[in-house]
Amino acid sequence: MVRISIPTLPAAPLVAPSGLSILPLPQAASHLAKFLENGKGKTVMLTGAGVSVDSGIRAYRGEKGTYSNPNYKPILYHELVENSDRGDMFRRRYWARSFLGYPPVRDAQPNPTHIYIAALQHLGLAPKLITQNVDNLHRKAFSLLSPKYKQSSILELHGTLAKVHCLKHRHEQPRDTYQEDIANLNPVWNEESKEAERTGRRPRTNPDGDVELHGVDYRSFTVPPCRLCEEEKEDASMVKPNVVFFGETIAPAVRDESLNLITSSSSLLILGTSLATYSAFRLVKLAIEHKKPVLMITTGPTRADPFVGKGLEKMDRIAGEVLGKYLDEAVKTSTGQEVEDVKKYLHTGIVKRPPEVEGPRAEG
Ligand SMILES: [Zn+2]
Structure with a gap:
């Protein structure tokens, strides 16, 4: 437990x-x-x-030790890896938000x-x-x-947001290549992301490179499996960023x-x-x-x-x-x-x- x-x-x-x-x-x-x-x-x-x-x-916590964004609930580890329809929805939500939230972190100086x-x-x-x-x-x-x-x-x-790995075989790859895989599988989301870059109106990014989206149906988002599993003809595995999640x-x-x-x-x-x-x-x-x-x-x-x-x-x-x-x-x-x-x-x-x-x- x-x-x-x-x-x-x-x-x-x-x-x-x-x-x-x-x-x-x-x-x-x-x-x-x-x-x-x-x-x-x-x-x-x-x-x-x-x-x-x-x-x-952004820092998670403000001056008085409270969350600087009171509505922000980070996704928990067990939710991200859960082998069920519910887990599948958590992963869609996580990667959709992270897809849009990552570029500002990637480009930060x-x-x-x-x-x-x-x-x-x-x-x-x-x-x-x-x-x-x-x-x-x-x-x-x-x-x-x-x-x-x-x-x-x-x-x-x-850990670091700059890399991801697959859970089954621990294949490691740069986040940038996974970001490309996401873009290729999700052209509509990719347009959204480019639009945010163009206008500078990026959604609010949380420190783990995740954004908040409201009124979005995550079922329209496809989570790509590990490309290295595919190359090595192994069972395709889910991918996780190389960061330690809550829990x-x-x-x-x-x-x-x-x-x-x-x-x-x-x-x-x-x-x-x-x-x-x-x-x-x-x-x-x-x-x-x-x-x-x-x-x-x-x-x-x-x-x-x-x-x-x-x-x-x-x-x-x-x-x-x-x-x-x-x-x-x-x-x-x-x-x-x-x-x-x-x-x-x-x-x-x-x-x-x-x-x-x-x-x-x-x-x-
Ligand atoms: Zn793999």
């Missing part, structure tokens, strides 16, 4: 804001500098939806915070990154900035790697996340149990707030502002090829926020 829970956050912070949050920006940046220096190049970073909001990708985080990696200050985001933006930023970019520098805790467990290899990254680190820097998912929260708990210094820079309440003052320092600030200030100063006084690479890209991030996000930034 699987128990499904969709994580939510307490309505109010459980602890008083720490003094760190009211430091002027330069002092906040110096605090980060000291934290990274003490980490001696073995600091691990952990990021969440808050860092992607400036790229037009790294914002300044992604560039700063990639800079910390490239400079060797915090070479390893664990992210809860599935939008591929950390990889885009790091590969832009670093000729030495390695796939293994970034662990995507909840799905993380692959043991990914979980173990995330735990290893924490135990072999010197300290943990948390950026732009409310840590609402257990898979991320558990890493913070582990760091604290192992007495690793933890610095969290994010806005609003988080699930780790009870650890403030007990091994965890919290700066209730927009992570990108502190990182940007720190790096601006750091590159002035440093030399070397890596520093030159960073200088070249430091201010190339693109800010393109979702139209509905107003006022203070929401973090995921």
Whole structure:
């Protein structure tokens, strides 16, 4: 019996804001500098939806830890894979919405915070990154900035939207080829998608690359089977994006790697996340149990707030502002090829926020 829970956050912070949050920006940046220096190049970073909001990708949760879109119910894993007519309808609905919702995620560009985080990696200050985001933006930023970019520098805790796989044979393929298969089988839907691209009137995209549609009959949508099964003349299998759904467990290899990254680190820097998912929260708990210094820079309440003052320092600030200030100063006084690479890209991030996000930034 699987128990499904969709994580939510307490309505109010459980602890008083720490003094760190009211430091002027330069002092906040110096605090980060000291934290990274003490980490001696073995600091691990952990990021969440808050860092992607400036790229037009919406956080699940707003300022007070509630869903920023109260009507949004993500599809659950068991619904997506259910072998029944009901499951079939869930899959049609999921892939129809995802077909329209994916292009904005595919086309999103790294914002300044992604560039700063990639800079910390490239400079060797915090070479390893664990992210809860599935939008591929950390990889885009790091590969832009670093000729030495390695796939293994970034662990995507909840997978990536850039790939899909089939359930029976685990054939993996780029999402773009599956997107083509969908387009070929669904010419009417494809016209709809092109129209949205042309007019810029794209439906509201949720962070997992899904859109909300109203009054639509999903029976008109055909879900293509895995093309690799067909090529290898095996039983055609259903395809799933390489992302962890609500109600799905993380692959043991990914979980173990995330735990290893924490135990072999010197300290943990948390950026732009409310840590609402257990898979991320558990890493913070582990760091604290192992007495690793933890610095969290994010806005609003988080699930780790009870650890403030007990091994965890919290700066209730927009992570990108502190990182940007720190790096601006750091590159002035440093030399070397890596520093030159960073200088070249430091201010190339693109800010393109979702139209509905107003006022203070929401973090995921
Ligand atoms: Zn297959």
